[in-house]
Amino acid sequence: MEAGRRAVTDLIRLFANIPFGVSLLATWAFLTLIGVVIEQGKDAAFYAGAYAPPIARLIVRLDLDNIYHSPAYIGVLGLILCSMTAATFTKVIPRRIPRLNPVKIDAIPLHAQVRVAGDPASVRERIAAFFAERGWQVRKREFGGTEWTFADKSNWARRGVLVAHVGFVVIAIGTTIYWAKGYSGQFSVLSGQTATIPENGVRVDLHRFAYRIDPVRTKSGVVYQPIDYVSNATVTDRQGTPHEAVIRVNQPYDADGTLIYQASYGFAIDFQLTKDGRTIPVADHPLKEGEGFLIDGTSRAIQYTRFVGTIDRVTGQPGADPRPNDPGVVVQAFDGDRPSGSALMALGEPLDLGAGYKLTASRYILYSGFQYRYDPGMVVVGLGAFVLLAGLCISFYFLPARLFVLVRPSDGAGSTVGIAATTVKGYDVFEDRFREIVEALRRSEATADVHEAAPVPALGSAL
Amino acid sequence: MDPTRQLIDQILLVVGIAAYVTGALVLFAHFLLRTPVLRAIGIPLAVVGCVAQFAELGARWWMTGVWPLTNLYGSLSLFSAVAVAIFLLFALRYDLAFVGGPVLALAAIALGYATTWNEGYMPAVPALQSYWIKIHVPIVISAYASFMVAFCVSVIYLFKAWAESRYRARGATVRGAAAGAGGPSLDVAMHAYAATAPGITRTDTPAIADAAAAGDATAQWLAGLPSLARLDVLQYRIIAVGLPLLSLGIITGAMWAKEAWGAYWQWDPKETAALLSWIVYAAYMHLHTRPQLRGTFTALVSVFGFITIMFCYLGVNIWISGLHSYKM
Ligand code: HEM
Numbered sequence: 001m002e003a004g005r006r007a008v009t010d011l012i013r014l015f016a017n018i019p020f021g022v023s024l025l026a027t028w029a030f031l032t033l034i035g036v037v038i039e040q041g042k043d044a045a046f047y048a049g050a051y052a053p054p055i056a057r058l059i060v061r062l063d064l065d066n067i068y069h070s071p072a073y074i075g076v077l078g079l080i081l082c083s084m085t086a087a088t089f090t091k092v093i094p095r096r097i098p099r100l101n102p103v104k105i106d107a108i109p110l111h112a113q114v115r116v117a118g119d120p121a122s123v124r125e126r127i128a129a130f131f132a133e134r135g136w137q138v139r140k141r142e143f144g145g146t147e148w149t150f151a152d153k154s155n156w157a158r159r160g161v162l163v164a165h166v167g168f169v170v171i172a173i174g175t176t177i178y179w180a181k182g183y184s185g186q187f188s189v190l191s192g193q194t195a196t197i198p199e200n201g202v203r204v205d206l207h208r209f210a211y212r213i214d215p216v217r218t219k220s221g222v223v224y225q226p227i228d229y230v231s232n233a234t235v236t237d238r239q240g241t242p243h244e245a246v247i248r249v250n251q252p253y254d255a256d257g258t259l260i261y262q263a264s265y266g267f268a269i270d271f272q273l274t275k276d277g278r279t280i281p282v283a284d285h286p287l288k289e290g291e292g293f294l295i296d297g298t299s300r301a302i303q304y305t306r307f308v309g310t311i312d313r314v315t316g317q318p319g320a321d322p323r324p325n326d327p328g329v330v331v332q333a334f335d336g337d338r339p340s341g342s343a344l345m346a347l348g349e350p351l352d353l354g355a356g357y358k359l360t361a362s363r364y365i366l367y368s369g370f371q372y373r374y375d376p377g378m379v380v381v382g383l384g385a386f387v388l389l390a391g392l393c394i395s396f397y398f399l400p401a402r403l404f405v406l407v408r409p410s411d412g413a414g415s416t417v418g419i420a421a422t423t424v425k426g427y428d429v430f431e432d433r434f435r436e437i438v439e440a441l442r443r444s445e446a447t448a449d450v451h452e453a454a455p456v457p458a459l460g461s462a463l
Numbered sequence: 464m465d466p467t468r469q470l471i472d473q474i475l476l477v478v479g480i481a482a483y484v485t486g487a488l489v490l491f492a493h494f495l496l497r498t499p500v501l502r503a504i505g506i507p508l509a510v511v512g513c514v515a516q517f518a519e520l521g522a523r524w525w526m527t528g529v530w531p532l533t534n535l536y537g538s539l540s541l542f543s544a545v546a547v548a549i550f551l552l553f554a555l556r557y558d559l560a561f562v563g564g565p566v567l568a569l570a571a572i573a574l575g576y577a578t579t580w581n582e583g584y585m586p587a588v589p590a591l592q593s594y595w596i597k598i599h600v601p602i603v604i605s606a607y608a609s610f611m612v613a614f615c616v617s618v619i620y621l622f623k624a625w626a627e628s629r630y631r632a633r634g635a636t637v638r639g640a641a642a643g644a645g646g647p648s649l650d651v652a653m654h655a656y657a658a659t660a661p662g663i664t665r666t667d668t669p670a671i672a673d674a675a676a677a678g679d680a681t682a683q684w685l686a687g688l689p690s691l692a693r694l695d696v697l698q699y700r701i702i703a704v705g706l707p708l709l710s711l712g713i714i715t716g717a718m719w720a721k722e723a724w725g726a727y728w729q730w731d732p733k734e735t736a737a738l739l740s741w742i743v744y745a746a747y748m749h750l751h752t753r754p755q756l757r758g759t760f761t762a763l764v765s766v767f768g769f770i771t772i773m774f775c776y777l778g779v780n781i782w783i784s785g786l787h788s789y790k791m
Pocket of ligand 1: 088096745
């Protein structure tokens with residue numbers, strides 16, 4: 001029992017340790033870097049092609065191809081939350097919100113002594129007034145018969161860390177809500193056809209997809225710059241009510257809380273295959289880039305790789321203009337799994353595949369690609385993000401400082417004021433300010449006959 | 464753009480680069496010679512370059528009607544202009560002129576490199592036709608620029624700390640209670656020194672101070688650099704500008720992504736690389752709360768942080784394609 005409790009205490013101490021927390025952050029950063037460098041969400045064949053075989057195997061086995069949703073990634077985030085919580089309760093709260101206690105003034109690097117006229121009681125009053133006037137929160141306490149004066153600046157800002165940590169937790173909660181209750185996906189629809197979002201039954205009838213690409217003259221020649229993509233559709237919601245929708249990039253359509261976005265577009269192609277003049281059935285729908293079909297009764301397959309807007313009539317190669325002027329398609333032939341050749345074919349012109357086969361790309365139909373997402377945690381994530389930002393600003397731009405003041409009777413006449421300062425960010429950050437405060441105090445007490453002022457050590461430079 | 468407008472654009476660009484190059488040289492000279500007149504010349508040159516650059520970006524916007532930050536040219540121009548602006552603000556507030564040389568030199572390099580991406584007038588692709596570009600991009604670029612200035616301070620910190628360790632290794636005697644300065648942290652040693660020797664100008668580089676007192680000219684020059692503690696505080700303050708800006712940049716980016724791509728977070732390489740930098744600087748802030756870790760270690764983290772920023776800013780665009788490459 002005792003041993004168990006000790007183990008828990010040790011664990012909490014470990015988790016609350018800043019170097020431990022930072023090593024978790026470093027692990028998080030490292031995993032994130034892997035995700036940036038290794039393309040995510042591809043199939044095993046992609047990695048086999050892109051990397052040496054042992055590395056490709058490692059990527060797939062260790063989930064590095066889907067790292068952000070891997071147990072390791074989520075586990076590290078969970079550990080960070082635990083570590084942050086442990087630190088918040090065992091370190092941040094006690095350290096950042098400390099009780100008023102006496103200190104050894106001379107042992108604090110930022111300290112000074114000012115000898116002034118007057119008995120300690122009256123000096124204490126004057127000092128309290130001095131700090132209160134300058135916006136310090138002054139409190140007095142007695143410890144063992146000695147009266148101390150404490151002056152705090154931006155005391156409230158000590159809670160900035162708490163705010164930042166809470167913000168992080170709120171973001172984590174919002175993300176979890178999405179994982180638990182949200183959904184997302186993508187679909188594409190040919191002009192004149194319909195698609196249904198499986199999770200909520202919302203139907204999208206695409207009437208027309210249009211794009212605008214303009215030639216722009218630049219220093220290095222003409223470039224074809226996309227200007228607009230727009231889908232005109234009827235979106236039928238869960239209740240069966242149709243709505244006319246114009247969906248553009250940056251202008252999503254909200255269907256009962258599920259947002260539908262313009263994500264991509266492409267050219268679907270109707271292919272026709274003949275053998276010795278006889279039509280052979282191929283796919284039952286126009287093919288999109290990347291799709292293909294098997295040639296019945298053979299081990300051969302044809303994949304539609306890419307749409308070419310303009311075939312240069314002189315060179316017979318793809319031209320720079322992506323708009324369909326003299327369009328064509330690039331097809332890839334396979335024999336079994338092995339690529340057996342590729343060709344660029346103009347639309348409407350048959351391509352001889354050998355053995356009596358002829359392939360024709362007869363026409364293109366524009367299709368529009370959409371993404372959709374239902375995210376009930378979004379508001380929570382947004383709130384968390386702003387709480388986090390507020391926490392950062394409070395933590396970084398408001399410096400909570402505490403002054404400890406002890407007034408004692410001097411050996412001769414008058415009193416000695418001992419003054420020391422601490423901040424939540426060490427001493428160096430407050431040094432200039434402390435020097436100014438001591439100077440101002442010394443000047444304000446000058447009328448009360450200053451005997452001596454011990455200067456604050458300076459960190460000056462010649463620059 | 465008509466020729467007159469093009470000429471205005473060119474003139475402002477040339478003025479910007481020229482001011483940065485000469486300003487960098489003058490402020491480097493100030494760094495080496497400590498002559499106040501050089502600072503008095505260098506700072507106005509920085510101001511001229513910065514104003515010319517903002518004017519150039521503004522003029523481009525006004526003349527073409529297209530927001531100028533839709534390509535790497537505009538973005539790198541803003542990066543150098545904001546870096547110089549942040550340097551100037553800090554220089555005025557904290558006497559930071561000594562980092563002007565490297566800051567202006569990096570700004571000139573960024574601007575020079577930017578011109579290689581200058582394709583003239585280009586309308587924005589659909590994904591960039593959003594009011595968010597006017598909010599998100601300047602914020603993110605300002606964050607990068609802050610980290611660049613912090614990086615310059617960190618390099619000077621590391622240089623001085625390295626020089627101190629060289630002098631210490633050479634056997635310069637360490638004075639007084641600073642004898643333990645080779646311990647866990649210069650920061651701790653400095654405080655011990657200050658506590659036992661109040662009233663004298665304290666130094667956190669006692670070996671350099673001793674060698675300077677013994678007449679070593681290089682040490683005298685080094686001793687005139689700001690103390691390590693001061694460099695550390697400056698570096699912290701600049702990162703404290705950059706980190707909230709980067710956070711806000713990521714947040715506004717997420718808001719824009721929600722509108723453009725359907726999800727506020729897509730694990731796109733660019734946004735993920737920004738997250739990587741954010742984590743590094745968050746780690747910096749945590750390390751900086753511990754006196755024993757504050758100093759050389761945090762300066763190294765700041766340098767590493769800037770490397771991740773450069774990776775996020777340029778590396779991802781060049782090596783990795785994703786949604787931020789603006790292909791549809
Ligand atoms: C990895 C687990 C974490 C641990 C163990 C941890 C612990 C701590 C501790 C103990 C402090 C106060 C230090 C002091 O007062 O001396 C602190 C400060 C802070 N933490 Fe965390 N934290 C963690 C993660 C995070 C995260 C993910 C964020 C981002 C939201 C964050 C934001 C902050 C901020 C803004 C400060 C104030 C820093 C300053 O004032 O310079 N922390 N943290």
